[in-house]
Amino acid sequence: MAKHKLLITGGAGFIGSHVVRLFVNAYPDYDIVNLDKLTYAGNLENLKDIENKPNYRFIKGDITDGDFIQNLFASEHFDGVIHLAAESHVDRSISNPLAFVVTNVVGTVNLLNAALAHWKDDLSQKRFYHVSTDEVYGSLGDTGLFTETTPYDPKSPYSASKASSDHFVRAYHNTYGLNVVLSNCSNNYGPHQFPEKLIPLFINNIKHNKPLPVYGDGKYTRDWLWVEDHATAIDVVYHKGRIGETYNVGGFNEWQNIDLIKVLCKTMDEKLGRETGSSEKLITYVKDRAGHDRRYAIDATKINQELGWAPSLQFEEGIAKTVDWYLANEEWLDHVTSGAYQQYYEQQYDQR
Ligand code: NAD
Ligand code: DAU
Numbered sequence: 001m002a003k004h005k006l007l008i009t010g011g012a013g014f015i016g017s018h019v020v021r022l023f024v025n026a027y028p029d030y031d032i033v034n035l036d037k038l039t040y041a042g043n044l045e046n047l048k049d050i051e052n053k054p055n056y057r058f059i060k061g062d063i064t065d066g067d068f069i070q071n072l073f074a075s076e077h078f079d080g081v082i083h084l085a086a087e088s089h090v091d092r093s094i095s096n097p098l099a100f101v102v103t104n105v106v107g108t109v110n111l112l113n114a115a116l117a118h119w120k121d122d123l124s125q126k127r128f129y130h131v132s133t134d135e136v137y138g139s140l141g142d143t144g145l146f147t148e149t150t151p152y153d154p155k156s157p158y159s160a161s162k163a164s165s166d167h168f169v170r171a172y173h174n175t176y177g178l179n180v181v182l183s184n185c186s187n188n189y190g191p192h193q194f195p196e197k198l199i200p201l202f203i204n205n206i207k208h209n210k211p212l213p214v215y216g217d218g219k220y221t222r223d224w225l226w227v228e229d230h231a232t233a234i235d236v237v238y239h240k241g242r243i244g245e246t247y248n249v250g251g252f253n254e255w256q257n258i259d260l261i262k263v264l265c266k267t268m269d270e271k272l273g274r275e276t277g278s279s280e281k282l283i284t285y286v287k288d289r290a291g292h293d294r295r296y297a298i299d300a301t302k303i304n305q306e307l308g309w310a311p312s313l314q315f316e317e318g319i320a321k322t323v324d325w326y327l328a329n330e331e332w333l334d335h336v337t338s339g340a341y342q343q344y345y346e347q348q349y350d351q352r
Contacts, residue, residue: 005031007078009063009111010085012036014193015131017046018231019082024050026235031055033076036085037062040340045332046192063107066114073114080127082238083111086162089196090135091348093158094290104161105168112172123177129238130169130182134223134250134296135159137184145299146184148246155291173244181241183233186250186298189318190227191325195337196344199319202261203326204333206268206279213349216288218258221295225251226313236307250298251311258283263316267323286352 006023010016011034020034032055036042050056061068063085086104087093093100112128119126137146138153154163172178195204202212233249241247255263265279303309313321326333 003029003031005033005077005079007033007035007072007076007081009035009081009083010042012038012042012044012046012058013084013088014041014046015188015227015230016084017043017192018190018227019084019234020047020056021050022228022231022235024053024056028055032057033078034058035061035063035072039087040344041088041194043192043194043332043336045335063110064102066110069110069114070117073118077118078115079125080129080238081111081115082129082131082234083108084131086165087158089194090156090158091196091289093156093161095347097157097161100157100161101164104158105164108165109168112168112178116172116176116178119178124179124243126179127238128169128172128178128180129234129241130166130180131234132166132182132184133159133162134184134186134248134298135293136163136166137296139293140295140297142295145297146248146250147299148184148248148302155293159293170244179243181237181243182246183237183241183249183303184246184298185230185233185248186223186225186296188227188230189224190322191329192332193227195333195341196348198257198260199264199322200326200333202264203268203323204337206265206282207272207327207333209282211284212261212265212279212282213284213286213352214258214261215286216292218256218261218285220257220292221254221297222257222260223250223297224253224255224260224315224318225249225311226318229311229313232312233303233309236309237303240307242306247303247307248298248300249303249309250300251315252298252300253311253315254295254297255315263319264323267319271320271323271327286349 011020154160173180
């Protein structure tokens with residue numbers, strides 16, 4: 001029997017690399033292709049441990065190039081796609097919205113078009129899985145949770161582009177009968193996250209005794225999920241999710257930024273052997289993010305009851321593991337924070 005041939009896009013990024021690793025190790029009989037443009041956020045060092053496995057191949061390529069994507073589908077005969085490639089950082093979307101439209105919307109539609117063109121005689125046997133975010137639902141007040149039926153209300157250019165791509169995926173199911181499935185996940189954390197996002201940025205700054213730039217009053221709330229738990233959710237949704245359905249994924253783990261930052265500071269003090277309280281002294285309140293969403297929180301009941309998925313790790317344990325990883329992988333952190341990162345940092349933070 002022919003091997004199941006799976007395309008994973010964005011597999012050199014933070015979440016994508018954990019998904020690639022899980023699938024390569026769990027499914028030796030699959031033929032897994034990782035397609036990634038290797039933007040600033042993509043890094044093949046994230047995949048060193050599996051890069052020589054016989055069921056894995058990397059292809060460098062750009063999802064915004066429609067001809068390239070059509071040719072790839074024509075030559076590779078994929079059975080399924082797990083689509084993670086995206087521009088993913090809200091702050092960058094505020095400075096350059098168009099890049100998010102091009103990658104997140106046009107890139108997704110290129111993949112949908114190629115899937116449709118090459119799968120049209122066998123639509124129900126193929127699967128297009130779109131990985132999305134809870135930010136499409138907008139912002140919550142003090143109470144309530146996002147469910148799969150919460151109306152879309154994206155408020156940043158990033159979330160607007162992800163919402164648009166979600167709508168296209170559903171439209172291709174409704175209009176052309178493409179076998180799609182989607183998930184919308186809360187904030188991930190763990191090893192290999194690029195240090196533009198809150199947790200790795202603050203770990204890096206504490207390490208170098210630099211100020212910790214807390215946006216606004218610091219009382220914004222996020223629901224944090226260990227990245228490997230997102231990868232296991234993606235595994236069950238890809239294999240067992242019902243056609244056309246959406247599954248919310250989250251950690252039932254809400255933290256106000258400032259409380260999370262204090263846990264991080266305490267953990268860093270312990271791991272670095274510094275006096276308790278020394279990292280907290282680096283906390284600096286800075287100008288708020290424009291249009292900052294106040295609170296996200298996910299109701300992950302559907303994926304739990306229907307597909308049996310649940311997060312595996314408590315937050316304190318996950319934070320300790322994350323800090324250990326960044327401290328043990330100085331070289332990785334030094335590589336990604338050299339060159340273009342310094343320029344980004346100055347642009348983003350010097351005027352706050
Ligand atoms: P990331 O920025 O770490 O990685 C994105 C990857 O996509 C990189 O490897 C990059 O090189 C690649 N890429 C970007 N543009 C490309 C293009 N034009 N062609 C091919 N590859 C391209 O992002 P992440 O945090 O790992 O997020 C992955 C996906 O999960 C995104 O779709 C994001 O919206 C979604 N998501 C992220 C989170 C989170 O907390 N990080 C939560 C929910 C959903
Ligand atoms: O909810 C899922 C989303 O989570 C994903 O779709 C996005 O790809 C991912 O980037 C993340 O978005 P956030 O904007 O929530 O993550 P970020 O790490 O950028 O910020 C987390 C919170 O911390 C947010 O309230 C802004 C705040 N923050 C962030 C940075 C980078 C600061 O206070 N200071 C900072 O320097």
